[in-house]
Amino acid sequence: MGHDQSMDPVLTGAEVGLDEVHAVASEAQRAMTKVIEGKDDVVRTSLTVLLAGGHLLVEDVPGVGKTMLAKALARTVDSTVHRIQFTPDLLPSDITGVSVFHQDTHTFEFRPGAVFANVVVGDEINRASPKTQSALLEAMEERQVTADGRTYPLPDPFLVMATQNPFEMEGTYPLPEAQRDRFMARISMGYPDTAAELRMLANHGSGSPLADLRPVTDAVKVAALIKAVEKxxxxxxxxxxxxxxxxxxxxxxxxxxxxxxxxxxxxxxxxxxxxxxxxxxxxxxxxxxxxxxxxxxxxxxxxxxxxxxxxxxxxxxxxxxxxxxxxx
CATH class of the missing domain: 1.10.8.80 (Magnesium chelatase subunit I, C-Terminal domain)
Structure with a gap:
């Protein structure tokens, strides 16, 4: 899905007008609403968070399309995308990366973890232990990872879209206040109405609609759109x-x-x-x-x-x- 961004021209917010911001967002919304039936407001909020350079927390009961929303947004941007399935045995190093010692050269090499991507889809984030959840804190706030005294910058743009089940459900850990505060917005999917659910049965029954979703922009353009919005x-x-x-x-x-x-x-x-x-x-x-x-x-x-x-x-x-x- 990703491409070599080192060959792309560098864009700044000054080179992108509001008409282009609106055009890209409208195209992305049209594409996503083909996948997320009857949830235009949820799709629009996720695009708002993307353009604001924030992170999004999607909370609701299983089966209402939380992960589908995260994947749909990720696919509208031609960029690097990593998915992390949070489980009780997930380690912090699985997220941030680990230093590996080479016997022949007697040196350490840092191997980046799953957080090194433009879009990180964190599935069921509150099923991991608080220690593992906290591995995201520095990455989400400072857009960097520190390991063994060295700092490694994360790609630009960098967006975490995490899903979580209500904390009353079995096998979940409530997110600590410091973790919740890193998310710009929290939304709930809610159940679809009858008409949307009927369309879902008709359109999703024979295959995943994600397969037909094509990118409408790329990471370089999104970074420029974010800079334009900041102005x-x-x-x-x-x-x-x-x-x-x-x-x-x-x-x-x-x-x-x-x-x-x-x-x-x-x-x-x-x-x-x-x-x-x-x-x-x-x-x-x-x-x-x-x-x-x-x-x-x-x-x-x-x-x-x-x-x-x-x-x-x-x-x-x-x-x-x-x-x-x-x-x-």
């Missing part, structure tokens, strides 16, 4: 609005853990990507509000009283959005 204008008032929203989660009596400063940074990056998909060169409060639950819900924790009252994280975040003044 979208966000006014000081808009940035203050993001800070106010994140700060409100820390003072809410309904939350015992609020959002981190990283959450604010990623909310703004995701809002820029959302604005680009809407073909705008500036970010509006609507972009931020549209993504608040998707970007913040997996980072905050309900207070005991809120849980007893039956409130959900989405309810609390909705009330915070309603209480924070919107910039004029």
């Amino acid at each position: 979208l204008h966000a006014s000081p008032a808009l940035q203050q609005y993001v800070v106010d929203l994140v700060a409100a989660t820390r003072t809410s009596p309904h939350l015992r853990l609020g959002a981190s400063p990283r959450a604010g940074l990623q909310l703004l990056r995701a809002a820029r990507a959302h604005a680009a998909l809407e073909e705008r060169d500036h970010v509006l409060p609507d972009d931020v509000q549209h993504l608040v639950t998707t970007v913040l819900a997996h980072r905050v924790i309900l207070s005991g009283d809120a849980e007893l009252s039956g409130a959900s994280v989405a309810d609390v975040l909705d009330s915070i959005v309603a209480s924070v003044p919107v910039p004029g």
Whole structure:
């Protein structure tokens, strides 16, 4: 699927216009919706995270298409793709790599692990031990791996799309807060409606629709699109609005853990990507509000009283959005 990117011309964000960002994203969305039936909003969110240079966590019960979504996004980009099946016996070195000693030369050679790819599909990430899960922390935040005192950069772009089953299910370990905070967004697939499920039976019964999915762009272009999205204008008032929203989660009596400063940074990056998909060169409060639950819900924790009252994280975040003044 990958190709030799060393021969590709180097593109910068300045060379890519918003019309091209929207065109590539629209083409990718059309391709993915042929595979993921009836889930246009989920597909659009995954593309938003891709253009924002973030990582995506897909959580839901088995069999609703989590891995299919991850593979579909990976196939729309002509790049290196590695899949990691997380299991209880998976070791950190299986993910990051290992140094091998050569007897004849008396030297160590680093053999890269599965994380060295443009797109890493982590299947059932919460079935691995916390020690193995933590092997992804440095890679996801700093886009590098450190082994035996040496640092190895990861490819650009670098996207982790991880799936997990609800932590109440047998054989799962809940992701620690530090790990969840590395994911820009968390989405749930949900069950398809009746019409989408009927189309699925008709279209997927004789073979996998992934086989017909062709790339619509490549890793070099995606890196340029991400740089272009980073340049979208966000006014000081808009940035203050993001800070106010994140700060409100820390003072809410309904939350015992609020959002981190990283959450604010990623909310703004995701809002820029959302604005680009809407073909705008500036970010509006609507972009931020549209993504608040998707970007913040997996980072905050309900207070005991809120849980007893039956409130959900989405309810609390909705009330915070309603209480924070919107910039004029």
